Amino acid sequence: MEEMFCFQCEQAAGGTGCTKIGVCGKQPDVAALQDLIVFGLKGVAFWAHKAREKGAIDRDIDVHMIEALFTTVTNVDFDPASCAKVAQKTVQMRDKARALFEKANGGPFKGDVPAAAGDWKLPAGQAEMVALGRKHGVKAFHSDPDVNSVQNILLYGCKGMAAYADHAHILGKDDPKIYGFIHKALASMLDAKLGLMDFVGLCMECGKTNIDCMGLLNKAHIEKYQAPTPTPVSIGAKAGKAILVSGHDLKMLEELLKQTEGKGVNVYTHVEMLPAHGYPGLKKYKHLVGNFGSAWQNQHKEFADFPGAIIFNTNCIQRPGDQYKDRLFTWGRVQWPGVKHIDGWDFSEVIAAAQKAEGFKEMPAKNILTGCGHDAVLGLADKVIAAVKSGAIKRFFVIGGCDGAKPGRNYYTQFAEKLPKDTVILTLACGKYRFNKLDLGDIGGIPRLLDVGQCNDAYSAVQIALALAGAFNCGVNDLPLSIVLSWYEQKAVVVLLSLLSLDIKNMKLGPTLPAFVTPNVLNFLVENFNIGPIGSVEEDMKQMLGA
Numbered sequence: 165m166e167e168m169f170c171f172q173c174e175q176a177a178g179g180t181g182c183t184k185i186g187v188c189g190k191q192p193d194v195a196a197l198q199d200l201i202v203f204g205l206k207g208v209a210f211w212a213h214k215a216r217e218k219g220a221i222d223r224d225i226d227v228h229m230i231e232a233l234f235t236t237v238t239n240v241d242f243d244p245a246s247c248a249k250v251a252q253k254t255v256q257m258r259d260k261a262r263a264l265f266e267k268a269n270g271g272p273f274k275g276d277v278p279a280a281a282g283d284w285k286l287p288a289g290q291a292e293m294v295a296l297g298r299k300h301g302v303k304a305f306h307s308d309p310d311v312n313s314v315q316n317i318l319l320y321g322c323k324g325m326a327a328y329a330d331h332a333h334i335l336g337k338d339d340p341k342i343y344g345f346i347h348k349a350l351a352s353m354l355d356a357k358l359g360l361m362d363f364v365g366l367c368m369e370c371g372k373t374n375i376d377c378m379g380l381l382n383k384a385h386i387e388k389y390q391a392p393t394p395t396p397v398s399i400g401a402k403a404g405k406a407i408l409v410s411g412h413d414l415k416m417l418e419e420l421l422k423q424t425e426g427k428g429v430n431v432y433t434h435v436e437m438l439p440a441h442g443y444p445g446l447k448k449y450k451h452l453v454g455n456f457g458s459a460w461q462n463q464h465k466e467f468a469d470f471p472g473a474i475i476f477n478t479n480c481i482q483r484p485g486d487q488y489k490d491r492l493f494t495w496g497r498v499q500w501p502g503v504k505h506i507d508g509w510d511f512s513e514v515i516a517a518a519q520k521a522e523g524f525k526e527m528p529a530k531n532i533l534t535g536c537g538h539d540a541v542l543g544l545a546d547k548v549i550a551a552v553k554s555g556a557i558k559r560f561f562v563i564g565g566c567d568g569a570k571p572g573r574n575y576y577t578q579f580a581e582k583l584p585k586d587t588v589i590l591t592l593a594c595g596k597y598r599f600n601k602l603d604l605g606d607i608g609g610i611p612r613l614l615d616v617g618q619c620n621d622a623y624s625a626v627q628i629a630l631a632l633a634g635a636f637n638c639g640v641n642d643l644p645l646s647i648v649l650s651w652y653e654q655k656a657v658v659v660l661l662s663l664l665s666l667d668i669k670n671m672k673l674g675p676t677l678p679a680f681v682t683p684n685v686l687n688f689l690v691e692n693f694n695i696g697p698i699g700s701v702e703e704d705m706k707q708m709l710g711a
């Protein structure tokens with residue numbers, strides 16, 4: 165018998181699913197506890213959705229929903245004790261949501277209550293919780309494999325969106341519509357009357373709602389830190405003590421910058437924190453000195469060489485090596501058993517660990533560019549439009565998405581290298597580390613490689629595409645623009661749903677197709693959106709360039 169089953173990310177073992185231990189390092193007990201959390205959240209959603217229909221909402225329930233979903237995203241929480249706590253709170257929230265509904269309804273619900281929303285009790289012991297979770301795995305969602313597939317796409321879309329909603333919430337921005345949609349989506353999975361096309365529709369709605377969610381986060385970032393501007397970032401090091409920040413959460417970085425000011429500790433960004441350097445409200449801190457390392461999957465080797473403290477504020481954490489485990493910290497939803505978790509906003513332990521560590525010797529190196537969000541790119545709109553009209557820019561390529569460990573991901577490096585010199589690349593998310601150190605030059609002062617930002621800044625890339633379509637008086641699909649995506653985890657799933665919800669066609673997806681998409685569902689996507697897997701660099705490029 166399988167010890168676990170998880171197929172939510174691109175690393176799924178054998179391209180079908182992890183059954184013994186996650187390729188990511190997720191243990192069977194954590195997998196089962198996360199399945200139990202999802203089962204419980206469907207119950208919360210059932211009641212919260214019904215209460216919302218009656219005009220009753222509750223902030224604790226809404227916030228728990230996004231935090232708990234975020235907990236189950238790939239490479240976030242590997243700690244069984246923390247997952248068990250999230251499961252406990254989920255059951256409390258289910259009861260709270262039920263009471264909220266009953267109050268708004270003026271009495272109990274008269275219809276059938278699905279099992280997930282019933283008053284099942286959480287066993288006291290962790291082993292019993294794990295046993296219960298094993299009964300509610302992702303294969304058990306629906307007996308029809310295609311409906312099961314689309315329900316999983318919807319769930320992963322909600323998980324990805326929940327991560328973005330959590331960042332926005334931390335910055336004080338909440339949108340009841342986003343919470344309401346997540347409740348509706350998870351509650352729908354308990355509704356036996358719904359069929360395949362209902363869930364396809366919900367997936368499209370998920371994508372649309374996520375555009376609003378990424379927009380909310382974009383607004384939160386810009387209001388707090390001002391719009392990013394193109395900024396060169398050193399990939400070398402300054403002599404002195406050091407802290408490395410990995411993840412996506414800008415507020416956490418800001419608090420750390422405040423607390424390290426004047427302490428002789430320099431702060432470096434890792435992976436998806438790179439775009440932080442583009443925000444005036446963050447780059448004003450002189451001790452935010454550079455970007456260290458490459459993409460997340462190389463952390464084991466690279467962190468051993470980082471002579472300071474390291475903190476993760478979101479995915480993607482991997483099993484820590486002994487060389488750096490004692491100077492590694494987690495924050496927010498991220499947890500790893502045995503790694504010190506900072507609960508709240510006091511980073512003095514992290515700073516103390518940095519001061520105890522050796523620190524860097526001066527290591528000068530080149531700069532890379534970030535901060536090319538829609539404000540910056542659209543600031544160059546006249547120049548860009550003129551370059552397209554004169555033929556100096558022949559085509560734009562969005563090469564975006566996640567990085568990962570599989571060898572097939574060299575495709576993205578080669579693609580960027582081989583693109584003709586009259587093309588411009590817009591990139592976002594951590595996949596850029598495959599090519600962001602290449603010197604690709606510029607076209608009449610427009611850099612050929614524009615780093616739009618984090619994966620959530622797909623919002624910004626969409627704004628650029630819509631503005632170009634407006635300027636050329638055409639649809640996005642008619643622009644000289646091709647999209648080549650790399651995916652790894654559930655945030656990439658929701659970004660893809662967002663692009664599909666905008667009816668963007670002809671995208672290429674790699675390095676492999678998701679294990680949770682059945683052949684019928686894939687056919688549907690191909691027929692309606694002409695989405696296809698990446699092939700050979702030369703063939704794909706030839707097709708996109710129309711040569």
Ligand code: SF4
Pocket residue numbers: 170171172173174175176177181182185186187188189190238239
């Ligand atoms: Fe496997 Fe990915 Fe699930 Fe981890 S998150 S267990 S690697 S499918």
Ligand code: SF3
Pocket residue numbers: 412435436460479480565566567593594595618619620652653655656
């Ligand atoms: Fe990367 Fe984990 Fe997805 Fe925000 S940091 S994109 S994989």
